[in-house]
Amino acid sequence: GAGVSQSPRYKVTKRGQDVALRCDPISGHVSLYWYRQALGQGPEFLTYFNYEAQQDKSGLPNDRFSAERPEGSISTLTIQRTEQRDSAMYRCASSRSTGQNTEAFFGQGTRLTVV
Amino acid sequence: GQQVMQIPQYQHVQEGEDFTTYCNSSTTLSNIQWYKQRPGGHPVFLIQLVKSGEVKKQKRLTFQFGEAKKNSSLHITATQTTDVGTYFCAASRDSSYKLIFGSGTRLEVRP
Numbered sequence: 001g002a003g004v005s006q007s008p009r010y011k012v013t014k015r016g017q018d019v020a021l022r023c024d025p026i027s028g029h030v031s032l033y034w035y036r037q038a039l040g041q042g043p044e045f046l047t048y049f050n051y052e053a054q055q056d057k058s059g060l061p062n063d064r065f066s067a068e069r070p071e072g073s074i075s076t077l078t079i080q081r082t083e084q085r086d087s088a089m090y091r092c093a094s095s096r097s098t099g100q101n102t103e104a105f106f107g108q109g110t111r112l113t114v115v
Numbered sequence: 116g117q118q119v120m121q122i123p124q125y126q127h128v129q130e131g132e133d134f135t136t137y138c139n140s141s142t143t144l145s146n147i148q149w150y151k152q153r154p155g156g157h158p159v160f161l162i163q164l165v166k167s168g169e170v171k172k173q174k175r176l177t178f179q180f181g182e183a184k185k186n187s188s189l190h191i192t193a194t195q196t197t198d199v200g201t202y203f204c205a206a207s208r209d210s211s212y213k214l215i216f217g218s219g220t221r222l223e224v225r226p
Contacts, residue, residue, distance in 0.1 A: 042216035
């Protein structure tokens with residue numbers, strides 16, 4: 001596609017429910033990142049994929065958070081048993097190559113609100 | 116863990132004044148990137164610096180990477196209202212591909 005696409009744009013869920021956030025990266029982009037951004041803060045790293053391999057998940061806050069990218073393209077970030085503190089903007093980014101020195105293209109994000 | 120500190124947190128300038136934001140790390144960085152996020156928008160890549168002491172310019176924007184590759188700056192000459200937004204530095208260390216963002220500097224410009 002023309003850019004990184006995330007869905008849904010907005011998600012309101014009740015505490016305790018599971019949510020799945022989807023990211024469709026730019027076609028052909030090898031690297032995919034998930035970030036969480038609180039209001040007025042910088043993006044906080046969650047996890048990174050190189051093709052389908054999850055190479056770094058050190059930023060996932062706890063075991064309620066998981067991510068996958070089974071075919072090396074679309075990725076899903078799943079949050080189980082959501083809590084109010086999970087409310088944030090979740091951003092996906094992709095980049096062209098596996099190496100460093102490549103720019104990250106961000107999607108519009110999914111605004112998650114847990115009530 | 117790796118942290119990137121960015122200052123100031125906020126700056127409010129008169130249109131035409133200059134603006135600078137600084138990014139600092141306690142560890143040597145492999146490269147540093149700068150992003151701009153408009154209000155309500157998403158981060159958009161501006162530039163990447165790789166070499167020690169590197170200086171790059173984009174029109175009124177000047178980007179520098181420190182000699183020790185531990186700090187960087189973004190300077191905007193003669194700000195315009197279109198410069199409004201939050202500027203983030205983002206860095207990766209060594210062979211890690213993890214891109215860590217600073218907390219950002221929010222710029223407001225009075226017309």
